[in-house]
Amino acid sequence: MILEKQLKGTRAKRPVIIFLHGFGRKRTGELEAFQKAFEHDYDILMPELFDPEDPRDSNGILWANRALHVVEKELLKQRQVILGGFSMGGVIASWIASMLPVEKLILVAPAFDLINLKNTGNILASLITHFTHLDSPQEIANFNGLPANFFQTLIDVVVQFRPYASRLTCPVLLIHGSQDGIVSPQSSKIAFSRMPATQKQMFIIENGHHVMFEDEGVCQEALALIQLYLNDQIVIRKATPAADTVVD
Incomplete structure (x- = not known):
């Protein structure tokens, strides 16, 4: 009985990783490799931010607040919260981490600047065209069939929440692929350079594409x-001009 109570106490004290999915029909389905890699040592929460079958679910503030409420709930339990996000989820995670006391932040291909976002008079048409003419069959299937108004919601989320990256003070790990055809790695380099966090590191993975976990x-x-x-084995150093150099 005593051992059972101790085991229950150990499980209750496990840190929780809350990881936010990106834009697409698969939502948390894109994160299965991440979940399998860390579920043994962490409690993993991956909230679904929107319903791809409901065109009325197109409020970007609501998408972001669904994630915010999950983080707030775990913090109220006095849990150690590690927050992460992929693509659009990374933008929302940055917003949350700028306000709430998360232990660490993980950003994977954060969508701080979608390719072609600024280079067309018809942004929505450009995004739909770009997303439905991708080289990867997985990415094509993920975007096809989404309600058309969701693409505008994606733009709204990116524009509204990306400024908060410049307010991050918690430890940050940012990973981006060099061959990302949806979100430019340069946008992550710019956002990373503006983060005031004194503990931060960025890696550009050679030949990596956007959906990195697949x-x-x-x-x-x-x-x-x-x-x-997560193991504190990557050297986290105070920010200096040399320390902010991106590692390729």
């Missing part, structure tokens, strides 16, 4: 970097 060529490398970060 990219067999780089998935394990991305997971290994995250594991090192």
Whole structure:
């Protein structure tokens, strides 16, 4: 009985990782590799931010607040919360981490600046065209069939919440793929340079594409970097001009 209580206490004290999915029909389905890699040592929560079958669920503030409420709930339990986000989820995670006392922040291909966002008079048409002419069959299937108004919601979320990256003071790990065809790695470099956090590190993974956890060529490398970060084995140093150099 005593041992059982001790085990229950140990489980209750496990840190929780809240990881936010990106834009697309698969939602948390894109994060299965991440969940499998860390569910043994952490409680993993991955809230669904929107319903891809409901065109009326197109309020970006509501999408973001669904994530916010999950983080607030765990903090109220006095849990150690590690927050992460992929693509659009990374933008929302940055907003939350700028306000709430999360232990660490993990950003994977955060969508701070969608490719072609500024280079067209018809942003919505450009995004739909770009997303439905991708090279990867997985990415094409993920975007096809989404309500058309969701693409505008994506733009609204990115524009509204990306400024909060410049307010981050918690430890940050940022990972981006060099061959990302949806979100430019340069946008992560710019956002990273503006983060006031004194503990931060960024890695550009060579030949990595956007959906990194489904990219067999780089998935394990991305997971290994995250594991090192969670274990405090990646050198976290105070920000200096030299320390902010991006590691390729």
